[in-house]
Amino acid sequence: MRLIDVEVFLERERQIMEERNVDRGTKPVLKELDDTVTDYSILSHRWINNDEVDYKEMTKLAKMENRDEIRGRSGYQKIVKGCQRAKGDGLEWLWVDTCCIDKRNSTELSEALNSMFRWYQNSKRCYAYLHDVNDFPVTPDPERFAASEGWPEWFSRGWTLQELIAPTDLQFFNKDWELIGEKRNLASTLEKITRVPSQVLADGLTSYCPSVAQVMSWAADRKTTRVEDRAYSLAGLLDVNMPMLYGEGKKAFLRLQQEVLCKSTDQTIFAWNPTEGTPQTCGVLAGDPSHFRDCHDIIQMESRELCWRLPELRFVDVKNSLTRGTLPMWTSEMQAFHSFITTNVGIQVWFPIKRYPGCPLVLQLVLACRRGGSLWPVTINVVPWRSKCYRFVGEVGWNPLPGFYEYSQLVLTRELTGAPTGIVIDEVDGVVALLRGKCAAMAGTKVDGRNIRPVGVTIAEIHHITRQVPEISVDIIAVLRFLCLLPYICIFYAIIAGWTSWPAFAVAWLAIILFWILSEVSTIIPFTCRCTESASPPGEYVINSDAEIVLLRGEERAVASIIRGETILPLQSLRFSRQLTLAAHVALIFGEFLADSSTAMVTLLELQAVATMITHLVLLVRVWVPLRNWAAIQALRQPKLTKYTFGSRGSGVVFALLLLRTEKAEGVLHELLPVPNSKEWRKWKAVVLDRIRRRGDFDFDSSEWDDGTWTDTEKEDLIGLFQDACDAYRVFKTHFMQSVS
Structure with missing residues (x-):
């Protein structure tokens, strides 16, 4: 940990002010020390763009021609005032994030960001500088602080959350560096401003043991300059270490959650709430801390408590309908069901599940957590899709089946992309299976064309x-x-x-x-x-x-x-x-x-x-x-069925896409017809999807795709694929004319 020598810094500042020159024998301003055995103070503040002092400027100030410009910055004055406060408190060292980290060194930067929570926690005193207030705020002022939800900017920034929670001794200063309050005396007011419980502010995270969802909820509305910092600023609060990879964007928050899963069994991480922009089917991990905005009261449940709260549980495989065994009471072995196994496919974990009546798409999944005012566990919906389960945030419109919960091992996808469209149903039962069987037994109108599949x-x-x-x-x-x-x-x-x-x-x-x-x-x-x-x-x-x-x-x-x-x-x-x-x-x-x-x-x-x-x-x-x-089987009351038999799956899928009224044509195409990753298939997919979206004709001219780079074999394959699409379009036009006549 690199710290500012308070005495050396103030002496250098005195020499510059009085003599305009600095003694060459002056000690270095910054020194490497061990934070666990050193008494030091630390500064918490809101960064001002282009007005802070970096590592190079701090160490080379005496030799710089523009040192007067540097000393005139508000960021430099914060360092001066911080050193003066530290000296008055009898502390010899001060840490300031702007100048004590050489941000040109990515390794040092990553190490510092991973250690920052510990550094604030081990400090003897933290000075929180509120640059935009005269007195400590007790009521919101939306007109004055419109950009930060009515409170001073310091309370809206991502990194200042850990700077609020970690220090034991935290003092607040106004824009003139006058003391306006201390954390221990303002805990109830700070709870109103930040939603962080006063017990956490008074006694720290260790005594309160908040859930992952609660910690995320405290950061839900906080802002950072870099989108990656929304995740990195939470690493210390969640007690995880992770590489800092600026440029990865929102993937940083996904990596943060994966690191949490590697060392925690806290299922509240899945209890996030969707926002307006959340797709109907998505990954089980949240895409942003804002999804945890209303999770401030979600707490963990022990496996024993979960067993008591639910009706009789049964072991069952999602794909196997036969009951294998019963869990009449809690046993110590059940604790293992809360563990996560992270694989290259997804997150493998046991959950109690229920199905919806006759619905092959959605499962209700019971999490080992509850809201503070409720005795019953939180539930979410997931969609099984080709060996993995995705989060389903749409309206089901039905209550789950009454009766037993089934303990089943699921694989939850951790990716933010690749979710199913929610339109294609692969696994069927009940009336859907009856309908598919009835359609398969029908003799359809045979379509002329290639007879491949x-x-x-x-x-x-x-x-x-x-x-x-x-x-x-x-x-x-x-x-x-x-x-x-x-x-x-x-x-x-x-x-x-x-x-x-x-x-x-x-x-x-x-x-x-x-x-x-x-x-x-x-x-x-x-x-x-x-x-x-x-x-x-x-x-x-x-x-x-x-x-x-x-x-x-x-x-x-x-x-x-x-x-x-x-x-x-x-x-x-x-x-x-x-x-x-x-x-x-x-x-x-x-x-x-x-x-x-x-x-x-x-x-x-x-x-x-x-x-x-x-x-x-x-x-x-x-x-x-x-x-x-079998209980949900129902009669279909003779729906009107019209069947066509195509000679290739490609033409059948194109025909279905032409009939579908959906904006998810590309996703449905991928689910119905996994396209090989070859040059001709990619070209065919791009051209056909463009025609489907524009509802254009299917008269494909070789000039659209033949750029002279295709081999004879590739040309032959492409011509066959486009012919399949033309066959589908021809049948579509005939079917459409018959339906409107």
Whole structure:
């Protein structure tokens, strides 16, 4: 740590003022010392551009021709006043960031920035110079301090946050260097100005142990000259070290969060709030400290507390529907679930999750943190996409499925870019899977063209949304009859034999079977009603697979009804009814064996017992089948389906993009057709996307792309690709004319 020798500096200043010359035998003004064993003071101030004194000017001042100009700067006067204060306080050394760091040396600069919090923390006294006030402010003044939210500039700067928190002894001075207050006496006022709790200001970070989200919230509205400093100024507060790479822009804040994840299990780092400019799908890490503006009261939860606050947890893989085990109570091993594993793919961690009814796009994720005034944990939504999960900040419009939380290991993407468009659905279940299967089984209109990799493209016109009027289709009735065949046989035996052995048996058995059928019907019965004029604006999704592309078109609420299913009875009630039915069934089995078997119907009773046992096994299997895989299945009420079969996937994807009404054409193209990173594919993509955006014709002329650098093979490939696009455009025009006629 390089410090100013207060006595030497003041003596040099006296010589310059009185004698205009400096004794060549004067000691160096700056000296390297160990901050852990040296008593020193430190200056905190707001930098003024082009008015500060740097390292070279500080050391070479006596020999400089422009030393009078340097000494006249406000930055130099701050050093003089700071040294005078330090001398008056009996301190021999002073540190000032403007002149004690040689910023020409990037290694020294990086080391200093990483050490700065410790340097302020180890100082005996810190002088905070407020250059724009006469008295310490107690109320905001928006007119005077319009650029800093009504408070002096010192309170709005990024670096001064750690300079406020780190020192034990902090004194405030006005523009005339008069003492106007001390941190220990102004803690409550400072809390109102900065949102930093008074306990932190009084006792430091160690005693308060704030969460990552709380620390970020204190810096949410602070400004820095360089965008990278918004991240670098928080490193010390979060107890991390990181290389300082000026020029990386907002990536600095991403790197800061990654460093925090490497040494902390604090999940509040994921509890940030989106702003107006946040895309609907994005990385799970915040792009800027401003996303933590409303996180000042978010605190961590221990794994034991999280387990107590949630219903019964189950181990489950996101891609595996079968329950693997149960966590009836907290165990010490559960603490490991809060650890982060950072890989080249993303952040691997266990979370309790819930799904939304029939929605393959969004999962609700439970974080091990809560707001100070609440007992319940904070939740966020994520979108699984090709082995990674992205943050989803859009409106889901549905409550999660009631019932169990599932402890599952997820891989969260840490990148700020590369998020899915939210339009393409790869993993499907419920009614979406039924629709895709139905479209795949259809015979579509075959399109003339190259036959390389056939793909079907189906336009599904959705005109209904789920809500009120229950209707049972013929298919559902047929399925119910099949499911209930075995119980009907058991009822037959109960009427013939059971009545003689136990009169109440037949009635009870019949009631159980009817109750079971009711739960089955209530689960798969669809709700449909026609869209009203108040429906939301149009919305579209694309269901994607290797050989089938289904384009959902219609009103947004109508499309959402296909993506997100709903049942008559809550799934938790259905699960409870199944378990209740199973328990009653067990009681009947034991009652049957205890009944009087001395009658002539003993053979029929034995057959009835066997049939009852078989039925019990069937019910037992049905109880443990996860409800989310089948309970949200609904009838589609015959949407209008129009299918075309293209000879190549490229032409099918171009056709789908021409039909889509989206500004995310490039993202959808990448998701439906991952383009190889070759010269001809890049050229084809650029030309086709330009045509799609402009809604121009697809008459491609070789002069648009042939610059004379293509080989014969590349030309042949490009001509084939453009021919696929022309085939798609030709079908699009035909389909459009038919739809408007």
